[in-house]
Amino acid sequence: MAWWRGAVIYQIYPRSFADANGDGIGDLPGITARLDHVARLGADAIWISPFFKSPMQDFGYDVADYRDVDPIFGTLADFDALLARAHALGLKVIIDQVLSHTSDQHAWFVESRTSRDNPKADWYVWADPKPDGTPPTNWLSVFGGSAWQWDSRRRQYYLHSFLTSQPDLNFHNEAVRAALLGEVRYWCERGVDGFRFDACNHQFHDAALRDNPPAQTEEQRSVSTVRPDNPYAMQRHLYDKSQPDNLAFLEDLRAVLDEFGAASVGEVGDENAPPLMAAYTEEGRRLHMAYSFALLTRDGSAAHLRAQVEALEGELDRTGGWGCWALSNHDVPRIASRWAVNGERDERQVRQLLALLLTLRGSVSLYQGEELGLPEADVPFELLQDPYGKAFWPEFKGRDGCRTPMPWHAQAPQAGFNANGAAPWLPLGEGHAALAVDVQEANPFSTLAWARQLLTWRRAEPRLRVGEICFHDAPEPLLVFERRRSEGGPALVLAFNLGAEPMRFTWPDTVPDLVPLSSAAPLPAPADWGRELTLPPFGIALAATDDV
Incomplete structure (x- = not known):
């Protein structure tokens, strides 16, 4: 049986996992030094969020060079050492690839914006304004405002589904698709075991640039990928993402992966995710696994859980595809707080939700700190780093509350996040030190001990892994x-x-x-x-x- 089918994939957010050089930001050597923790937990693989060269406007999800490590995280040699150590511990390594867009500092975009006739002029989505000077369509950015940004050099708008500094690549251009497959091949040749493809349903847009219709019903406005107070939820996103053209590209992508035996999991952020996930993971043809935002919402009711799982399973039965479930990640409040019935973390609920996640059908993505039952941290506005949170404050406090440093040693400065106790890029969460790894290691009845028992049981029980x-x-x-x-x-x-x-x-x-x-x-x-x-x-x- 393929290793990824039913696997538990431990997500590492590198800025916040472990800081080896004492600059306050987690790095690749820090991850390497702490891999024993993941191996003892019983995970099958690690997924590392982006560590590529980046201006860090979106903390690595704005890639400026797909083939280099950003200096704040280390070097390519550091990555190779991490890969070797993970493999020695029996862990597969999945890296995060952002193919739908790049940073505006990527060499491709720097060239593309210089003129309308340079060799990469059509590598991004450029369009003329309407006669009144307004953007070409009514499409909106997930992070607020229009998805189009005026560029005075080309006197055109460019598309950005996220930040203005994250221009969307033009997947209708064959050269773009070929270049991106080359970036994937580079990391396959370097020895990675798989990829998590970010926002993989944003990889094509409607070539006719048709406007999205408004969301007219409450169901249509219930966009699981954003909060209801975000204007993005006011449209039906029929033309700015989830286009059928993407299926052929995913088949080309799968061909590259199959050359190296690499696995894949796609992030599908869509209001009608189950059919897309089934199509994207159609057995043997496209991605190996996919996950959505279905269980990353505020609704933790039994009815919601059953409806989401059954909806996906019904679609997967049709295509032979495979799902991957997550209750938390680097983009949403931690599950210990988000689904807290009485508004505060409850140890009993934390343990139950771990058991629930690990007994669902499909593979599992376990976000760092879930094995400790960490609650969401309260990061004040003056310390906020997330541009998404700053744009929607105070209704939305951003994503920083789930990105605070991992606590390793309760009595150490900064809970052992780094050796010298330097101030980290985000403050340690209140109460997190008391839940540190060393504290829970010493307690056979801790959440960490419980998580290890559950993972051991799951690994030995075929009915849970693939039943x-x-x-x-x-x-x-x-x-x-x-x-x-x-x-x-x-x-x-x-x-x-x-x-x-x-x-x-x-x-x-x-x-x-x-x-x-x-x-x-x-x-x-x-x-x-x-x-x-x-x-x-x-x-x-x-x-x-x-x-x-």
């Missing part, structure tokens, strides 16, 4: 589903009480006879085992069918 999933009807806030092998046999049946109050319930009639499995997994058996039982707040019940 089928089937939900059963249950009242809110209960979530009940089973995991079984595709060829049949006994199933694992799990019930989650997602609420903060005890819940008395009866196993649904659709669930066959059950036997407790207290010795087969880290999940405790209920005290009153039977067809009827009471789950405590944020409780979990695990059983197995006896239809051997």
